[in-house]
Amino acid sequence: MSRKLENTGFTCLFCGAVIHPLTNGCYRNHCPKCLYSLHIDNKPGDRANDCFGLMKPVNVRYHGKKGWQIIHRCDLCGIIKMNRTAPDDIDTVILMMEQVAFNGGFNENDKNY
């Protein structure tokens, strides 16, 4: 595995989808199909973290300036991170919002971010 800063595609470790890199200059760090991510960055795109835990999407929220954000929690170390969405995530984000609503909302115990 090289640590070069480049915007490459990857295969989702959760659902197996092959993810193509974004062409708008943003780093894509999560799967547009299931929204899972990997704990490999300290800052978006730096690939400087060695945890390699699966980051589970636990909630979504709308930020006035940044748009839709996915809140990820690492299965291994438990860190919570916000991630901006890519344009082709929106369908999955809406599905996730419905799921979160269906499940009675976000777990209060997780609000340590």
Ligand SMILES: [Zn+2]
């Ligand atoms: Zn996936």
Ligand SMILES: [Zn+2]
């Ligand atoms: Zn982690």
